[in-house]
Amino acid sequence: MSEVNLKGNTDELVYYRQQTTGNKIARKRIKKGKEEVYYVAETEEKIWTEEQIKNFSLDKFGTHIPYIEGHYTILNNYFFDFWGYFLGAEGIALYAHLTRYAYGSKDFCFPSLQTIAKKMDKTPVTVRGYLKLLERYGFIWKVNVRNKTKDNTEESPIFKIRRKVPLLSEELLNGNPNIEIPDDEEAHVKKALKKEKEGLPKVLKKEHDEFVKKMMDESETINIPEALQYDTMYEDILSKGEIRKEIKKQIPNPTTSFESISMTTEEEKVDSTLKSEMQNRVSKPSFDTWFKNTKIKIENKNCLLLVPSEFAFEWIKKRYLETIKTVLEEAGYVFEKIELRKVQ
Structure with a gap:
């Protein structure tokens, strides 16, 4: 009875990889109606025995992670x-x-x-x-x-x-x-x-x-x-939910002085990018409460997020400032500092 190969049958298999020799081979082709010569890398086959493939182990290289029960994720x-x-x-x-x-x-x-x-x-x-x-x-x-x-x-x-x-x-x-x-x-x-x-x-x-x-x-x-x-997959859990009105935090409306602050084209672009991304990261009530009325100013390579109240200043600083920095960084903006500024 013939020996079984690595693929589980008795066929005679050749185990190999193509590798370059370092030489170039000249070839001809027709391009735009004219014959031209171009060069491709010369290759050769490197062949191994089945025993050599069996004995080769990638686990012999590098430092492996020790087995710890529970540190595996198994999917069907x-x-x-x-x-x-x-x-x-x-x-x-x-x-x-x-x-x-x-x-x-x-x-x-x-x-x-x-x-x-x-x-x-x-x-x-x-x-x-x-x-x-x-x-x-x-x-x-x-x-x-x-x-x-x-x-x-x-x-x-x-x-x-x-x-x-x-x-x-x-x-x-x-x-x-x-x-x-x-x-x-x-x-x-x-x-x-x-x-x-x-x-x-x-x-x-x-x-x-x-x-x-x-x-x-x-x-x-x-x-x-x-x-x-x-449509019916989540019907049971959805039928058990309680309807409540949106919870809104009360903060002062922007003052006339705040609303009169203008932005340059570049500042409007940064402002639009930030608000677009924050809409995807926070709930609509949170966005409307904390970010809808903010503005961007750029001064001496620093980015300033202007907010209309002390309440908004403290809330955004504590909960969202790091996210704002991440958003602008991921969008490709490079500022020396990204800070909040209260304007009333």
């Missing part, structure tokens, strides 16, 4: 193999990050989205967009948090996390041509909706059929739902 292969097509690499990564914080038996977490955005090398706006996609498919559910003990300060939201990976529905597997894609929908959500219309690609559909057959052969019960009822 089904999630990668099939849900990954609809969620995309960013959606997969974001769910993994959120799951990493829902350790042990917890099914919720409350991480800093700014930190996760840094880890993913994405903007907070992009991360929030993929949160919307994860919620659409029932992998997370976001609930905002306000701290009554600290004068109703907005805190990081809590995310309920789905721990068990659901099967794709028949509609996701086979497509639903009746899905409508709103023109004003976010780009990555539009992309996912387009995929929903078309269904799982044939090569993945074949793998999915094989997966289902294997599960049934192992006496597992597989009931593929006809469709995921996105």
